[in-house]
Amino acid sequence: MRSAVALTYSVPQRxxxxxMAALILFNLLFAEGMEKLxxxxxxxGTPSVDQVSAANVHAYVGIAVLALAVLRVLLRLAQGAPAAPAEEPPLFRTAAKVAHASFYLLFFALPLSGIAAYYFEIGGAxxxxxxxxxxxxxxxxxxxxxxLLVHQFHWRTAVAQRMTKG
Structure with missing residues (x-):
């Protein structure tokens, strides 16, 4: 088990x-299949086979995001995460923690609400x-x-490399 102050993210974490980034962007950019359905x-009306297929792709991608979110949490618990760079002001560290917690919340809330709406027909979801x-x-x-751009070009930290090169 790695310490909670790892220097970089592991290959599985990256x-x-x-x-997840690719799948989430896909579903954000190509949600019209579900919307048309x-x-x-x-x-x-009665949806066409193509409309149902497009909606199913959106749903399956969302389910994959949910499964990866579970894996991501387990990896983070087991392997930890790098500490914030010393150059980052305390207010920005707090903002980063709030943003990351919000991401994790959305990694679960978006797929679960989509599952509730699509598979369980809970209209309010x-x-x-x-x-x-x-x-x-x-x-x-x-x-x-x-x-990330502020880190890279203003503070000149290696934050981007922690999630790319390691």
Missing amino acids: LVHWL WRVVRDG ALPHGGPLKLAMWVLIVVHVAA
Whole structure:
């Protein structure tokens, strides 16, 4: 077991991070299949095979994100995470902790609300899933990338390398 103050992320942690990033971006960018299906069903129509297939792809990707989120938590508990760079001001350290906790919350809330809406037909889950939770994920991604750029070009820390080269 690694200490909680690892110098870098392990290879499995990095692989899970980038795989989740790709899957989450895919579902954020290509959610229209699920949205079209819901509109057809809401309007009393019968969805086409293509519409159901597109919605299923979105659902399966979301389930994969959920499974990877569980793996990610287990890896983090077992292997720890690097400490914040000394150059990072305390306020930004706190903001980073809040942002990362929010990411982890969304890693579970988005897929679970999607599963509730799609598989269990809990209509009240669809609105937060496609509305505020989706928006929160987009905001966090933008803030995450902006923070990475600040680390790279303003504070000149090796934060980016911890999740790329190790």
